Amino acid sequence: MTKAEIVNEISKKTGLEKADVYACVEGFTQAVKESLQNNENVYIRGFGSFILKKRAQKAARNISKMVTITVPEHNIPAFKPAKVFADAVRNEK
Numbered sequence: 744m745t746k747a748e749i750v751n752e753i754s755k756k757t758g759l760e761k762a763d764v765y766a767c768v769e770g771f772t773q774a775v776k777e778s779l780q781n782n783e784n785v786y787i788r789g790f791g792s793f794i795l796k797k798r799a800q801k802a803a804r805n806i807s808k809m810v811t812i813t814v815p816e817h818n819i820p821a822f823k824p825a826k827v828f829a830d831a832v833r834n835e836k
Contacts (some may be wrong), residue, residue: 779820791824
């Protein structure tokens with residue numbers, strides 16, 4: 744499902760204008776991005792958590808130049824669904 748499809752679904756279900764819904768969706772995604780950039784996790788009860796996972800430093804190879812490089816420790820964003828959300832998806836047929 745794309746962002747436009749999400750906006751259309753929310754607009755249909757709530758009766759709000761698509762422009763207003765789009766602004767809300769954009770605001771939500773921006774707030775999540777900014778929180779993760781500030782090393783703050785985002786918790787939404789019943790839905791899930793947007794968290795940062797730390798990747799350890801590792802050695803990687805550039806096979807075209809046959810050189811080993813070191814990839815430094817870094818954070819990556821991840822989503823962890825809430826138990827009720829995961830159970831609902833798992834039990835859908």
